[in-house]
Amino acid sequence: MQFELTKEFINNLISALESEDNGYIVEAINPLHPADIAEILEIVDLPQAQYLYQLLDEELASEVLVEIEEDTREQFLESFSAEEIAESIEKMDADDATDVIQDLPEDVQEEVLEALKDEEHSSDISMLMNYDEDSAGGIMDVDFVSADWNWTVKIALQKLREQVENVDQVYTIYVVDSFNKFKGILSLKRFLYTSDETLIKDIYKKDSISVLANEDSESVALKMEKYDLVVVPVVDENNKLLGRITIDDALDVIKEEAEKDYQMASGISEKVESSDSLFVISRARLPWLLIGLIGGILGAYVIGFFEYQLKENAVMATFIPLILAMGGNVGVQSSAIIVQSLANNTLNYESIFKKLFKELLVALFNGFICASIALIFCWITRSDFYLALTIGVSLVAVFTYAGLFGTFVPLILNKYKIDPALATGPFITTTNDIIGLLIYFLIGMALYF
Amino acid sequence: MQFELTKEFINNLISALESEDNGYIVEAINPLHPADIAEILEIVDLPQAQYLYQLLDEELASEVLVEIEEDTREQFLESFSAEEIAESIEKMDADDATDVIQDLPEDVQEEVLEALKDEEHSSDISMLMNYDEDSAGGIMDVDFVSADWNWTVKIALQKLREQVENVDQVYTIYVVDSFNKFKGILSLKRFLYTSDETLIKDIYKKDSISVLANEDSESVALKMEKYDLVVVPVVDENNKLLGRITIDDALDVIKEEAEKDYQMASGISEKVESSDSLFVISRARLPWLLIGLIGGILGAYVIGFFEYQLKENAVMATFIPLILAMGGNVGVQSSAIIVQSLANNTLNYESIFKKLFKELLVALFNGFICASIALIFCWITRSDFYLALTIGVSLVAVFTYAGLFGTFVPLILNKYKIDPALATGPFITTTNDIIGLLIYFLIGMALYF
Numbered sequence: 001m002q003f004e005l006t007k008e009f010i011n012n013l014i015s016a017l018e019s020e021d022n023g024y025i026v027e028a029i030n031p032l033h034p035a036d037i038a039e040i041l042e043i044v045d046l047p048q049a050q051y052l053y054q055l056l057d058e059e060l061a062s063e064v065l066v067e068i069e070e071d072t073r074e075q076f077l078e079s080f081s082a083e084e085i086a087e088s089i090e091k092m093d094a095d096d097a098t099d100v101i102q103d104l105p106e107d108v109q110e111e112v113l114e115a116l117k118d119e120e121h122s123s124d125i126s127m128l129m130n131y132d133e134d135s136a137g138g139i140m141d142v143d144f145v146s147a148d149w150n151w152t153v154k155i156a157l158q159k160l161r162e163q164v165e166n167v168d169q170v171y172t173i174y175v176v177d178s179f180n181k182f183k184g185i186l187s188l189k190r191f192l193y194t195s196d197e198t199l200i201k202d203i204y205k206k207d208s209i210s211v212l213a214n215e216d217s218e219s220v221a222l223k224m225e226k227y228d229l230v231v232v233p234v235v236d237e238n239n240k241l242l243g244r245i246t247i248d249d250a251l252d253v254i255k256e257e258a259e260k261d262y263q264m265a266s267g268i269s270e271k272v273e274s275s276d277s278l279f280v281i282s283r284a285r286l287p288w289l290l291i292g293l294i295g296g297i298l299g300a301y302v303i304g305f306f307e308y309q310l311k312e313n314a315v316m317a318t319f320i321p322l323i324l325a326m327g328g329n330v331g332v333q334s335s336a337i338i339v340q341s342l343a344n345n346t347l348n349y350e351s352i353f354k355k356l357f358k359e360l361l362v363a364l365f366n367g368f369i370c371a372s373i374a375l376i377f378c379w380i381t382r383s384d385f386y387l388a389l390t391i392g393v394s395l396v397a398v399f400t401y402a403g404l405f406g407t408f409v410p411l412i413l414n415k416y417k418i419d420p421a422l423a424t425g426p427f428i429t430t431t432n433d434i435i436g437l438l439i440y441f442l443i444g445m446a447l448y449f
Numbered sequence: 450m451q452f453e454l455t456k457e458f459i460n461n462l463i464s465a466l467e468s469e470d471n472g473y474i475v476e477a478i479n480p481l482h483p484a485d486i487a488e489i490l491e492i493v494d495l496p497q498a499q500y501l502y503q504l505l506d507e508e509l510a511s512e513v514l515v516e517i518e519e520d521t522r523e524q525f526l527e528s529f530s531a532e533e534i535a536e537s538i539e540k541m542d543a544d545d546a547t548d549v550i551q552d553l554p555e556d557v558q559e560e561v562l563e564a565l566k567d568e569e570h571s572s573d574i575s576m577l578m579n580y581d582e583d584s585a586g587g588i589m590d591v592d593f594v595s596a597d598w599n600w601t602v603k604i605a606l607q608k609l610r611e612q613v614e615n616v617d618q619v620y621t622i623y624v625v626d627s628f629n630k631f632k633g634i635l636s637l638k639r640f641l642y643t644s645d646e647t648l649i650k651d652i653y654k655k656d657s658i659s660v661l662a663n664e665d666s667e668s669v670a671l672k673m674e675k676y677d678l679v680v681v682p683v684v685d686e687n688n689k690l691l692g693r694i695t696i697d698d699a700l701d702v703i704k705e706e707a708e709k710d711y712q713m714a715s716g717i718s719e720k721v722e723s724s725d726s727l728f729v730i731s732r733a734r735l736p737w738l739l740i741g742l743i744g745g746i747l748g749a750y751v752i753g754f755f756e757y758q759l760k761e762n763a764v765m766a767t768f769i770p771l772i773l774a775m776g777g778n779v780g781v782q783s784s785a786i787i788v789q790s791l792a793n794n795t796l797n798y799e800s801i802f803k804k805l806f807k808e809l810l811v812a813l814f815n816g817f818i819c820a821s822i823a824l825i826f827c828w829i830t831r832s833d834f835y836l837a838l839t840i841g842v843s844l845v846a847v848f849t850y851a852g853l854f855g856t857f858v859p860l861i862l863n864k865y866k867i868d869p870a871l872a873t874g875p876f877i878t879t880t881n882d883i884i885g886l887l888i889y890f891l892i893g894m895a896l897y898f
Contacts, residue, residue: 035675226484228697248677258707266785292778296771303767314759317766318752322745329741336715365731
């Protein structure tokens with residue numbers, strides 16, 4: 001199936017929604033993958049999406065609901081009663097159900113949980129809701145296939161046939177002892193090609209990787225990526241097997257983290273751009289703009305101190321953009337490198353001082369090249385050696401400061417468990433603007449004015 | 450197994466490497482996961498890494514080689530002969546082998562291919578090398594399990610036992626017709642619980658998702674993410690089954706693309722920071738700094754035109770940083786939004802004009818808020834209404850320009866198949882600096898000077 005969502009398809013569907021041509025809608029929608037239907041629900045207007053959703057049969061509706069993006073799901077569910085939501089949730093895996101419930105307002109959450117008919121399902125969900133959304137427990141699935149290590153292959157095969165009913169996809173068998181403590185894994189391949197009377201104990205693989213339920217989900221995702229794991233078992237502090245995390249959830253975590261870092265570096269605080277509300281979009285960007293505004297006003301103060309000197313030597317003003325641009329770029333480069341190294345866990349073995357020293361050398365090297373070009377240009381066009389010298393010396397100083405500051409700040413934030421990505425983008429450029437101006441004018445006072 | 454790479458472990462290992470204490474080294478390294486060994490090789494110095502690598506047994510050495518980061522692998526392999534490299538490659542999956550060979554200099558590539566003893570392996574690799582590295586064919590694996598749809602379950606079981614030997618992990622069975630054309634998939638679960646005489650034809654799942662070998666690997670990865678696929682079959686234009694892509698490869702693609710966008714936005718052109726060479730690190734950053742330098746010099750020209758007016762009204766110079774900061778931030782925000790929407794494929798159904806109009810409204814709204822604050826501040830502190838008006842009007846104009854330009858440029862680049870991320874970071878801020886200064890001083894001429 002190679003379904004392409006075309007503009008034509010969408011337009012026909014919207015016409016059908018407008019004329020409430022239910023026959024056409026159902027026929028067009030039913031063969032699609034739930035992920036495609038979810039995408040369609042995000043494209044059409046909210047009331048149309050809600051109308052369309054109610055035409056889906058229960059099974060499909062619940063699959064689609066899982067696929068709708070978190071940001072839009074809350075809004076989407078507003079028009080549904082707790083009972084209607086509970087009906088859809090009844091059919092979901094416990095981990096997906098938990099995600100959906102957690103996006104609801106708190107009072108609705110309780111109503112939905114109470115409206116669930118399957119008590120085991122409801123208690124699974126309540127258990128999962130206790131975990132932090134950003135922990136392994138928060139993204140794990142409680143459906144998995146496990147075998148007692150005292151079973152024979154034959155007994156295991158019987159027992160697994162029962163378990164397998166509830167599990168979407170079996171990747172591997174988890175081996176536990178009689179207290180449900182995780183012992184290791186058994187591959188399906190090995191299991192299927194071993195004679196009936198062999199004990200599980202004798203064929204499973206010890207020393208398998210597992211993760212703790214309260215481990216940070218990003219760290220779990222990085223582990224899965226590093227060790228190429230498709231699925232990883234989750235245990236509690238006593239090594240009791242609780243669930244499993246599949247790589248599609250890990251992929252979501254990795255993607256979200258990368259997007260968050262990118263947004264921070266670009267001065268956007270939330271992922272709200274799918275929203276059509278001008279106010280919501282503006283709100284996500286305004287805080288960073290206000291940081292820039294305050295920076296600009298402080299910059300005006302700094303230059304204000306030298307207003308008298310500028311009257312005499314207005315040429316100094318012409319190089320302000322050069323100083324600011326270079327300081328900003330160097331700072332962003334250094335901080336981005338650190339943020340990315342931290343995200344990839346590749347910084348553990350280098351001390352802060354070694355890192356700072358390396359950045360210092362790079363800053364001096366690049367600074368020297370850029371400063372030389374600027375100095376020569378300035379000397380030739382303005383025939384003013386002291387002006388040229390001021391520009392050159394200032395650039396080297398700004399490079400050095402910006403490189404070190406851009407390296408230092410994210411490292412320090414990280415040390416105190418604050419997201420280092422905060423230090424990138426508008427924050428670093430604004431700070432560098434102010435300090436850069438001070439450096440430039442103070443060197444100007446010393447060498448030129 | 451929960452191995453944590455500690456500083457202590459590394460230090461002990463480095464001492465052992467220095468004293469060539471092979472016994473200690475082998476004992477410390479052998480129990481580790483290949484990915485951990487690869488990480489260690491990247492931490493220690495190159496000659497030590499090469500020494501350590503030669504102590505590994507063949508099987509482990511080949512697994513480690515796959516895990517070493519691409520950037521360091523070429524350098525790492527320099528000291529090995531084509532025969533030694535071929536020995537490691539002999540044991541790899543064809544797709545991994547292809548990755549390793551493609552990182553080698555071209556003359557070495559041929560030598561290694563000739564040195565391979567297993568001819569089928571060598572021809573698989575040559576076939577894979579024909580595909581673009583960024584295509585589905587370039588990341589696919591040629592080992593998979595397939596069944597003819599005319600087979601019974603019993604026959605299939607026999608045949609699959611033979612195939613399964615070569616396949617690391619079986620996720621699903623691919624069903625083909627007698628011409629090896631892809632027909633659909635058959636889940637292991639279904640296969641194992643169906644009676645022996647049933648025809649594969651009667652139990653497989655039609656309409657399964659497959660991808661074309663020449664499809665862009667990023668688009669494949671996004672598909673796998675969207676449809677939560679752990680593995681996807683790859684076919685040629687005639688629907689002949691060629692291979693499969695597993696989600697760990699898709700994850701690598703998604704991560705690399707996100708990192709590339711982040712680096713572009715931050716003004717770093719390559720991922721070279723694991724390198725210790727000052728020159729290599731500087732080279733990755735210098736091009737973007739030179740863009741900033743040229744921008745700064747052009748900015749100096751622009752302000753130079755107004756030098757005479759600045760002498761009279763030096764206060765105009767004090768607000769240069771404010772104008773530049775705001776133009777830069779707005780431009781980066783707008784372009785980042787577009788780049789991210791394009792990366793996530795969420796822009797297909799909105800026309801360029803609708804998008805530009807939305808950005809225009811956001812720019813005007815945020816611009817009006819920031820301009821009002823700046824105007825009031827300036828009026829109060831400088832008691833100069835015309836100056837305040839100049840700042841306010843300039844800010845609204847700069848917001849509008851920067852928002853539209855930041856939206857427009859990546860959209861245009863994307864239309865002409867150029868990576869839209871090029872338009873972010875230093876490029877957009879530099880352009881906005883120059884235009885922003887022009888806008889500011891021209892409005893200054895009209896309202897103030």
